[in-house]
Each structure stands twice: as C-alpha cells, then as structure tokens.
Amino acid sequence: MNKLGVIDRVDLPVDRIPTRWYNVMPDLPRLPEKYIDNSTGQPVTQEYMERLLVKAMAAQESTLERWVTIPEPVREAYKLWRPTPLIRAVALERELDTPAQIWFKYEATSPSGSHKLNSALAQAYYAKREGHTRLVTDTGAGQWGSALALACRLMDLDLLVFMIRASFHQKPYRRYLMETYGAEVRPSPSTTTEFGRDLLANDPDHPGTEATAVSEAIECVYSDEGSRLSVGAFSNHNLMHHTVIGQELKEQLAEIGRTPDYLIASVGCGSNLGGFSFPFVEDKLNGADLTILAAEPEACAPLTYGEYRLDFADAAGRGPGVHTYTLGHDFVPPPIHAGGLRYHGCAPLVGLIRHEGILDAVAYGQTDVFKAASTFAKLHGYLPAPESAHAIRAAIDIALDCKRTGRDATIVFNYSGHGLLDLEAYGRYNAGLLRDVEREDFSAASLAAMRV
Amino acid sequence: MNKLGVIDRVDLPVDRIPTRWYNVMPDLPRLPEKYIDNSTGQPVTQEYMERLLVKAMAAQESTLERWVTIPEPVREAYKLWRPTPLIRAVALERELDTPAQIWFKYEATSPSGSHKLNSALAQAYYAKREGHTRLVTDTGAGQWGSALALACRLMDLDLLVFMIRASFHQKPYRRYLMETYGAEVRPSPSTTTEFGRDLLANDPDHPGTEATAVSEAIECVYSDEGSRLSVGAFSNHNLMHHTVIGQELKEQLAEIGRTPDYLIASVGCGSNLGGFSFPFVEDKLNGADLTILAAEPEACAPLTYGEYRLDFADAAGRGPGVHTYTLGHDFVPPPIHAGGLRYHGCAPLVGLIRHEGILDAVAYGQTDVFKAASTFAKLHGYLPAPESAHAIRAAIDIALDCKRTGRDATIVFNYSGHGLLDLEAYGRYNAGLLRDVEREDFSAASLAAMRV
Numbered sequence: 001m002n003k004l005g006v007i008d009r010v011d012l013p014v015d016r017i018p019t020r021w022y023n024v025m026p027d028l029p030r031l032p033e034k035y036i037d038n039s040t041g042q043p044v045t046q047e048y049m050e051r052l053l054v055k056a057m058a059a060q061e062s063t064l065e066r067w068v069t070i071p072e073p074v075r076e077a078y079k080l081w082r083p084t085p086l087i088r089a090v091a092l093e094r095e096l097d098t099p100a101q102i103w104f105k106y107e108a109t110s111p112s113g114s115h116k117l118n119s120a121l122a123q124a125y126y127a128k129r130e131g132h133t134r135l136v137t138d139t140g141a142g143q144w145g146s147a148l149a150l151a152c153r154l155m156d157l158d159l160l161v162f163m164i165r166a167s168f169h170q171k172p173y174r175r176y177l178m179e180t181y182g183a184e185v186r187p188s189p190s191t192t193t194e195f196g197r198d199l200l201a202n203d204p205d206h207p208g209t210e211a212t213a214v215s216e217a218i219e220c221v222y223s224d225e226g227s228r229l230s231v232g233a234f235s236n237h238n239l240m241h242h243t244v245i246g247q248e249l250k251e252q253l254a255e256i257g258r259t260p261d262y263l264i265a266s267v268g269c270g271s272n273l274g275g276f277s278f279p280f281v282e283d284k285l286n287g288a289d290l291t292i293l294a295a296e297p298e299a300c301a302p303l304t305y306g307e308y309r310l311d312f313a314d315a316a317g318r319g320p321g322v323h324t325y326t327l328g329h330d331f332v333p334p335p336i337h338a339g340g341l342r343y344h345g346c347a348p349l350v351g352l353i354r355h356e357g358i359l360d361a362v363a364y365g366q367t368d369v370f371k372a373a374s375t376f377a378k379l380h381g382y383l384p385a386p387e388s389a390h391a392i393r394a395a396i397d398i399a400l401d402c403k404r405t406g407r408d409a410t411i412v413f414n415y416s417g418h419g420l421l422d423l424e425a426y427g428r429y430n431a432g433l434l435r436d437v438e439r440e441d442f443s444a445a446s447l448a449a450m451r452v
Numbered sequence: 453m454n455k456l457g458v459i460d461r462v463d464l465p466v467d468r469i470p471t472r473w474y475n476v477m478p479d480l481p482r483l484p485e486k487y488i489d490n491s492t493g494q495p496v497t498q499e500y501m502e503r504l505l506v507k508a509m510a511a512q513e514s515t516l517e518r519w520v521t522i523p524e525p526v527r528e529a530y531k532l533w534r535p536t537p538l539i540r541a542v543a544l545e546r547e548l549d550t551p552a553q554i555w556f557k558y559e560a561t562s563p564s565g566s567h568k569l570n571s572a573l574a575q576a577y578y579a580k581r582e583g584h585t586r587l588v589t590d591t592g593a594g595q596w597g598s599a600l601a602l603a604c605r606l607m608d609l610d611l612l613v614f615m616i617r618a619s620f621h622q623k624p625y626r627r628y629l630m631e632t633y634g635a636e637v638r639p640s641p642s643t644t645t646e647f648g649r650d651l652l653a654n655d656p657d658h659p660g661t662e663a664t665a666v667s668e669a670i671e672c673v674y675s676d677e678g679s680r681l682s683v684g685a686f687s688n689h690n691l692m693h694h695t696v697i698g699q700e701l702k703e704q705l706a707e708i709g710r711t712p713d714y715l716i717a718s719v720g721c722g723s724n725l726g727g728f729s730f731p732f733v734e735d736k737l738n739g740a741d742l743t744i745l746a747a748e749p750e751a752c753a754p755l756t757y758g759e760y761r762l763d764f765a766d767a768a769g770r771g772p773g774v775h776t777y778t779l780g781h782d783f784v785p786p787p788i789h790a791g792g793l794r795y796h797g798c799a800p801l802v803g804l805i806r807h808e809g810i811l812d813a814v815a816y817g818q819t820d821v822f823k824a825a826s827t828f829a830k831l832h833g834y835l836p837a838p839e840s841a842h843a844i845r846a847a848i849d850i851a852l853d854c855k856r857t858g859r860d861a862t863i864v865f866n867y868s869g870h871g872l873l874d875l876e877a878y879g880r881y882n883a884g885l886l887r888d889v890e891r892e893d894f895s896a897a898s899l900a901a902m903r904v
Binding site for chain 2: 009378
C-alpha cells in the first residue's frame with residue numbers, strides 16, 4: 001500500500017508457487033488439429049514425436065489431463081524467483097488520467113530476465129531424468145536461449161543453441177550470457193548442418209530467421225541419438241508450463257478483490273500469452289466479460305493479418321505441419337527490434353483460441369511501441385523488453401479508451417521480460433533513428449530488407 | 453525454505469523499509485578530519501559547501517545526529533524495490549563443500565540495477581525541494597549515472613552527467629539507459645568545460661577518469677546558479693543513505709537467528725560497503741567477533757596499497773581536500789572491467805574505519821574476480837556486476853578457509869548490482885581474452901595503459 005492508501009503491489013509467499021501446471025485443452029470448445037508428419041501427410045506417430053522431443057514433452061503435448069503435477073525439483077528451482085509480484089502502474093494511471101486500474105505481472109525478476117525460464121527448467125529436468133545428454137534449440141533475440149542455458153546448467157545437461165545469425169553478430173550480449181551459463185551457441189544459418197550449408201551456398205549473407213534456426217536444430221537432433229529438441233514457445237507443453245503465471249495472477253487478483261476486464265500479452269508464438277491467460281479462458285467461456293488481447297508487431301502479425309491453415313512450423317518443413325494462424329513458413333519478417341516476435345506463425349493453441357473467438361489481436365508499429373516503453377521506463381523505472389512493450393502499448397490505448405468512456409476497468413498486462421540487453425534499440429529510438437516498417441515494404445521473399 | 457528444510461531466503465514486508473538513515477559518525481572512536489578548501493588551505497566553510505551541494509546534503513555531511521528521518525516521498529519511492537531479499541547461496545556452499553553459511557543481500561532488484569538508487573532518490577528529492585533546477589554529476593561505469601537519471605525523472609528535475617569518455621564510447625548501453633530516463637550525458641573530458649578543453653588540448657584521445665569527470669561537474673556547478681553537484685559515493689551523506697541496506701540486513705539476520713562473522717563488500721569509493729556495514733560497526737566496537745572486509749581490484753586498491761593522508765577528491769583539485777586512503781589524485785587506474793572501482797581514493801569514512809582498524813581489506817586481480825562471478829552465475833543464475841564480483845571472490849575464499857578449519861561461520865556479502873550491462877567483459881573472459889593488470893604494469897602516469 002502506498003501513501004495514498006492505494007494497494008500497489010501484491011506479493012505471494014513462496015509456498016504459494018503453484019504445484020500443478022494447467023492444461024487448457026480439455027476446457028476448449030474443441031481440440032487442436034493433430035500435427036502432420038510432412039513425409040507421409042498423416043498425423044504424427046508417438047514414435048515420431050519421441051524421436052524429436054523428450055518423452056515427457058511428447059506425452060504432455062497431447063495429454064487431456066487438466067492438471068499436471070510440477071516435479072518437486074522444478075518447483076524448487078522456481079523458488080529462485082517465483083512467485084512474481086503483481087504491480088499496479090499507479091504512475092502510468094496518473095499520467096494517462098484514466099479511471100482504469102493498470103496492473104502488470106512482473107516476470108522480469110527471473111535470473112534469465114524473462115518468463116521463459118518457467119518452461120526451460122521443466123524441459124531440462126525431464127531431459128536429464130530420461131538420460132539424454134544434450135538439448136538442442138533455436139533462439140531469436142536470445143531470451144529463450146539464455147533461459148534454457150541456465151536451466152541446463154542447473155540440471156547438469158549440455159545445450160546447443162542455434163541463434164539467428166543477425167542477432168549472433170549484432171547483439172552479442174545474449175550470446176555471452178548463454179556462454180557464461182555454459183551453452184554452445186552457433187549462428188544460423190551455420191556451416192554445421194546440411195540445411196545451413198545450403199542456405200549459405202545460395203546466400204553467404206543470409207541473416208537467418210527463427211524458422212531456419214529450428215530447421216538446423218531438428219537436423220542436429222536427428223543426427224545424434226543422445227539429443228532432443230527443446231521448444232521455446234509454440235508447443236502445447238511449453239505454454240502449459242507458463243501457466244504458473246496466470247495461476248499466480250488469479251490468486252493475486254482475488255486478494256485485492258478484482259476480476260480482470262482486459263488481459264494483454266505480446267505474442268511472437270504465444271508462450272507468455274498462453275501462460276498468462278489460459279487459466280482465465282474457462283471464466284470467459286462461462287460468461288465472464290473479459291477481453292484477452294494479443295499485441296503483435298505490425299511487421300509480423302499472424303493473428304492480425306495471417307490465415308488459419310495447415311503450414312510448416314519451420315522453414316525447411318522438417319518439423320511437423322500444424323494448423324494455426326500463419327503468414328507462411330517462407331515469410332521472412334523485416335528486422336524489427338522485438339526480435340522475439342519475428343516468427344511467421346503462432347502456437348497452435350493460441351491460433352485455436354483466436355479461431356474460436358476467445359482471443360482478440362492488435363498490431364503496432366515499432367515507433368509506437370518504443371514510445372510506450374520509454375514512457376513506462378520514465379514513470380516506473382523498469383525498462384521493458386521491446387517484446388513486452390507491445391503489451392504496454394495496448395494497455396495504454398485501452399486505458400485511454402476508458403478515460404473517454406469513464407470506465408473503471410481492470411487492465412492487466414504481462415511484463416514478460418526486461419529490455420536491458422535491448423538498449424541498442426532504445427539508443428536508436430532516443431536518437432530518432434528508429435523507423436517503422438510498413439506492411440507494403442516487405443514480402444514473403446523480403447530477405448533483402450533484413451539487412452536494412 | 454527449500455526442499456532440504458533449509459531457509460534460503462528472507463524477505464521483509466514493505467512496512468519494514470527503514471524509516472531512518474543511520475549516521476555512523478557519532479559512534480566512531482573519532483570524527484573524520486574536516487574537508488579542506490584548497491584555495492585557502494583552511495577547513496571549508498558552510499557557504500563553500502552550500503554553493504557546491506544541495507543544502508540538506510551539506511548539512512547531512514557533518515551532522516552528528518545518529519538517526520536522520522527519511523522523508524516520506526523518498527521512502528515511498530524505495531517501495532519500488534525495497535526491502536531487498538537476503539538470499540542464501542546454498543548451491544555455492546555445496547559446490548565449495550564448506551560448513552560455512554554464505555548469504556547475500558541482493559540489491560540488484562533496483563530498477564536501475566544497483567544499490568545506487570538509495571542515495572540518488574534522496575539527493576534528487578532534496579534538490580527539488582530546495583528549488584534547484586538541475587543536478588550535475590559524474591559517472592564511471594554508469595551505475596550511479598543511471599540511478600540518478602531515474603531519480604531525477606521521478607522527482608522531476610534536470611540532470612547533466614559527465615561520463616568517463618572511454619565508457620561513453622565503448623559501453624553505450626548505460627548511456628542509452630540514462631538518456632531513456634531523460635538525462636543529458638556528456639563524455640569527460642568534454643569540450644564544454646575549461647578543464648575538459650585543457651585536457652583534450654594536451655591529449656585529444658584522453659580517455660577520462662572518475663576524477664576528471666568530477667572536476668568538470670564541479671566547474672559546471674560553479675558556472676550555473678541553479679545547479680548543484682550530486683555525489684555518487686564518497687560523501688558522508690551518500691554512505692548514510694545506503695544504510696537502509698545494513699539496517700534491513702540486521703533485521704533479516706535476526707529473523708533467522710544468525711549473527712554475521714564476515715561482512716564483505718566491494719569498494720570503489722565505499723558507498724555499498726558503508727551502507728551495508730556501518731549499522732554493524734557499533735557491534736564490532738562493543739566486542740562482536742566480526743570481520744568487515746573491503747574487496748578491491750588489485751589494479752586500483754587504495755585501502756590495500758594506498759596511504760592515509762590529505763589529498764584532492766578530484767583530478768583538478770577544484771573540490772575539497774580530504775583525509776583518506778589514496779593512491780594520489782593524479783593516479784590513472786588501468787582499464788579493468790570493474791569500471792566503478794577505478795577511483796584513486798575512498799570515502800573519508802571508509803578510510804577512517806580502515807585507519808582505526810575496524811575495516812580489513814583484500815585485493816584481487818580481475819581474472820580471479822571473473823572466475824568467481826562466472827561460478828556464481830552458473831550456480832545461481834544471477835549475473836553479478838564485475839564490481840560486486842569482488843565481494844563474491846572474497847566470500848568464496850573465506851568459505852574455503854572455513855572448510856579447512858571446519859568453521860560454521862556466517863558469511864554475508866553485498867550483491868550490489870547486476871552485470872547485465874557488463875556482458876562485453878564476460879564475453880572477453882569466456883573467450884580467454886581477459887588479462888590481469890600487474891601492479892608493475894602501471895604508474896601514476898599510466899595514461900597510455902588506458903588504451904590497452
């Protein structure tokens with residue numbers, strides 16, 4: 001409570017870290033479509049999934065159990081930073097002069113700097129338990145890679161990360177962090193996979209994308225029996241692991257006697273949106289007047305501009321085919337600073353709830369997003385990741401709507417990670433050098449734009 | 453409490469943020485020597501102090517009140533991140549196989565990333581209350597500059613920061629952070645002061661030092677009636693503001709029924725050591741078996757290798773003369789990565805407790821320090837600032853001593869800030885490129901070494 005008698009922060013004691021993950025699937029109007037094995041055109045087999053993923057992950061991917069117990073060593077590791085606080089953005093409310101309350105779930109206290117560690121710890125734990133020696137993964141901006149690097153270190157497991165080549169060279173801080181945690185980091189495209197070599201043969205300056213990095217990671221897994229793929233977003237099990245966020249949030253909101261009118265999260269694939277909002281989906285299906293909103297970058301907005309259809313999850317089509325919103329697996333997003341949101345599709349469960357009318361979406365240009373981020377930093381001190389700032393942008397716009405309508409709404413956004421390793425982008429914004437990428441500027445083959 | 457039934461974290465509720473700062477001066481065996489006005493050779497006058505500093509700061513500098521009430525708006529702002537947790541480094545204890553307990557006070561949760569915000573908020577508050585329009589300050593690595601930039605934004609005040617030129621160009625992230633908070637940042641030496649122009653005339657590539665930056669800040673203050681100097685360490689009032697750290701720590705240790713055997717902090721000037729340890733000085737003077745230990749960089753270690761004598765606080769001798777441990781005001785430290793520890797002297801109160809035998813000191817080469825930092829990051833996830841890592845190095849060495857002697861000591865170090873903006877240095881360490889600077893390598897005139 002602050003000097004005005006306003007409750008502005010809700011902390012939970014450590015014994016209220018959730019003991020179970022919540023699986024939204026049994027509560028949805030229908031199940032997601034099955035993954036497709038691209039070599040047969042048929043639904044994937046359990047064998048296919050278990051060659052690619054850790055067995056426990058393959059099982060969690062299709063389980064219809066509503067609750068999955070969190071293994072004790074994972075819950076123990078969650079104590080490094082969980083429960084995370086729910087904080088009221090009182091200064092932002094005053095600045096906007098809105099009757100709405102703006103709250104944020106502050107996931108940036110994680111040692112790796114974002115919510116990503118919730119799933120990373122779970123995946124590393126199961127991989128170790130099953131006797132695998134190494135996980136292989138892809139990373140864009142590096143939030144996922146650094147979370148998994150720490151998780152693998154804590155669980156005593158090797159890790160190989162394919163990092164988008166442009167980020168590998170231009171944003172080395174995340175790479176240094178992964179290496180400090182003990183991971184091996186390679187740029188994608190790399191010369192260490194067939195797919196990478198092919199790409200480089202066609203274009204020695206290929207900057208890489210999330211989709212090329214996934215393809216290379218999959219190739220590495222298939223060529224080494226001791227390795228399994230670890231997925232940083234997208235998969236059902238990954239989103240489920242993040243539901244500790246939404247479960248804590250429910251308890252925190254109950255403590256202050258508020259129900260949310262708006263739940264807002266940025267979406268690249270949907271890991272933070274899923275973890276944050278899925279525990280509220282049943283309330284919405286039962287009639288709660290609740291808007292769940294995905295905030296996307298204008299430059300790469302499958303939920304806003306994409307189609308719901310079968311597509312590849314990766315650039316090469318080596319992984320499964322999935323039904324979800326997509327801009328096309330060969331779409332190369334332009335080089336915006338929210339690197340974590342540069343993916344052509346979104347998680348099947350996020351696509352499904354959008355398709356079912358449970359999820360709304362909005363897209364913003366990066367100048368607007370950085371303006372919101374900068375305002376927030378000046379008022380609250382915390383510097384948001386460019387990804388998370390999309391949610392702040394949306395929260396501000398809704399709060400301003402509430403000002404016009406006089407509505408005392410409860411707006412909650414997920415502050416998914418900090419932007420301390422994205423200060424280069426803030427420097428460009430401060431210097432007036434940031435430009436918006438217009439939709440007309442790019443096409444599915446806009447590789448050239450990546451080098452702007 | 454963790455799965456082994458070990459209490460591994462002590463959090464205090466927000467209403468236990470201290471209400472007063474603790475002033476150690478009345479409890480010391482003798483008072484520090486008076487500051488000297490270098491133009492007269494006589495002790496400084498109150499007028500001299502009030503032209504340089506905000507009045508309240510000038511008053512706090514020499515007050516003999518044991519307790520100073522924290523103004524409500526400052527305590528309110530402390531709620532952004534205080535109380536900070538006390539965390540037990542259980543994994544580090546296991547790794548070292550030591551019977552000692554290792555705890556750390558985790559100050560890195562501050563929005564600006566270090567303990568520095570404790571004093572920054574106080575100084576910005578008083579400056580605003582007295583009607584000043586601008587604060588002027590110096591910063592080395594940028595921890596202080598970014599804390600004061602945020603504090604000035606929150607208190608609605610302008611800020612001019614002189615940042616060591618080498619850091620300004622080579623480590624722009626902290627600069628971008630200060631600019632995001634709204635501060636004006638200039639490299640030191642700059643062309644905007646007479647002193648800066650003189651330095652650049654002699655050496656256009658002068659890399660700057662803390663001492664040159666202070667001299668330029670003082671010149672700016674003297675040339676603008678609305679401006680006052682804000683001091684990021686060194687001064688008695690600054691150290692006093694940080695005693696919220698040690699006061700909280702005392703309560704946290706009392707909760708778990710431990711008394712500290714070792715209190716360890718890194719020292720550049722001494723702001724984090726002072727704030728962390730001063731509330732325990734009286735216990736030590738009353739007979740407690742307590743070691744207070746300053747961890748310095750071998751390359752710049754006034755408490756280990758310096759003399760206790762009268763010297764200038766800044767390079768040009770425009771500020772006051774002070775009695776403390778010093779390597780000489782014209783000493784140019786070599787370019788180690790713990791930029792915040794590159795200062796020729798230390799705070800007069802820290803020098804005094806060293807001189808009185810209350811404080812011990814130890815110095816480490818940077819390779820040893822980064823090895824400790826890297827070990828800690830792998831075990832606990834948190835990436836320490838290179839400055840704070842000096843304290844970790846010392847804690848590890850003492851814990852290993854305890855292993856040899858079988859002593860169940862309580863070791864507490866201050867984790868003063870995070871190292872996320874120092875990842876360049878970690879990258880160099882990981883790549884084996886970091887080298888130790890031997891004492892023989894540098895001299896008082898080792899400007900050339902700065903460019904290594």
